[in-house]
Amino acid sequence: DAKTTQPTSMDCAEGRAANLPCNHSTISGNEYVYWYRQIHSQGPQYIIHGLKNNETNEMASLIITEDRKSSTLILPHATLRDTAVYYCIVRVDSAGNMLTFGGGTRLMVKP
Amino acid sequence: GAVVSQHPSRVICKSGTSVKIECRSLDFQATTMFWYRQFPKKSLMLMATSNEGSKATYEQGVEKDKFLINHASLTLSTLTVTSAHPEDSSFYICSARQVDSNQPQHFGDGTRLSIL
Numbered sequence: 001d002a003k004t005t006q007p008t009s010m011d012c013a014e015g016r017a018a019n020l021p022c023n024h025s026t027i028s029g030n031e032y033v034y035w036y037r038q039i040h041s042q043g044p045q046y047i048i049h050g051l052k053n054n055e056t057n058e059m060a061s062l063i064i065t066e067d068r069k070s071s072t073l074i075l076p077h078a079t080l081r082d083t084a085v086y087y088c089i090v091r092v093d094s095a096g097n098m099l100t101f102g103g104g105t106r107l108m109v110k111p
Numbered sequence: 112g113a114v115v116s117q118h119p120s121r122v123i124c125k126s127g128t129s130v131k132i133e134c135r136s137l138d139f140q141a142t143t144m145f146w147y148r149q150f151p152k153k154s155l156m157l158m159a160t161s162n163e164g165s166k167a168t169y170e171q172g173v174e175k176d177k178f179l180i181n182h183a184s185l186t187l188s189t190l191t192v193t194s195a196h197p198e199d200s201s202f203y204i205c206s207a208r209q210v211d212s213n214q215p216q217h218f219g220d221g222t223r224l225s226i227l
Contacts, residue, residue, distance in 0.1 A: 045218070049215055101147075
């Protein structure tokens with residue numbers, strides 16, 4: 001699986017958009033970009049995933065660059081409950097494939 | 112949406128005890144489940160892949176006789192930490208994905224194991 005690079009930590013003001021970047025310059029054509037987050041002492045929570053096109057759901061938006069070498073997770077209106085570690089993972093979309101977690105980005109949403 | 116239930120959420124026991132952790136997929140079937148371990152302020156590390164009806168596949172450095180995995184049905188996998196010692200204290204998390212589906216993996220809420 002392709003390696004990802006994320007900033008170690010970020011701050012965001014409550015109510016503002018949180019933009020979390022991820023570099024995956026070695027991504028292969030059949031690898032998806034997944035985003036999960038982990039709130040303290042809980043299991044990771046799925047947020048969103050995509051292959052080439054930008055994606056949006058009730059939680060977030062995923063913007064993937066045209067060359068697919070980087071992506072940005074956008075939380076449009078961050079709340080204090082969005083404080084968590086956010087993991088960007090790339091892998092082939094197969095039921096048998098596990099997820100390999102890197103260090104993630106620790107997002108702190110401040111009042 | 113898909114839900115993975117993990118039980119118990121917290122265990123505190125004496126050294127030498129064996130502890131069983133259950134992972135259930137509540138509204139879908141999963142031929143494959145995954146077990147992770149997470150130490151404080153660290154990321155999740157895959158321990159093993161649990162395959163329904165066959166032996167689990169362990170990652171390098173994980174003792175299969177220490178961490179027994181059983182995946183007896185399409186909705187249940189168990190991890191037994193045998194003869195647990197203080198160094199086994201950790202946060203154990205399972206995940207599963209629906210068979211033949213484009214749904215993503217979903218995770219349980221984890222089990223915090225503390226060995227005294």
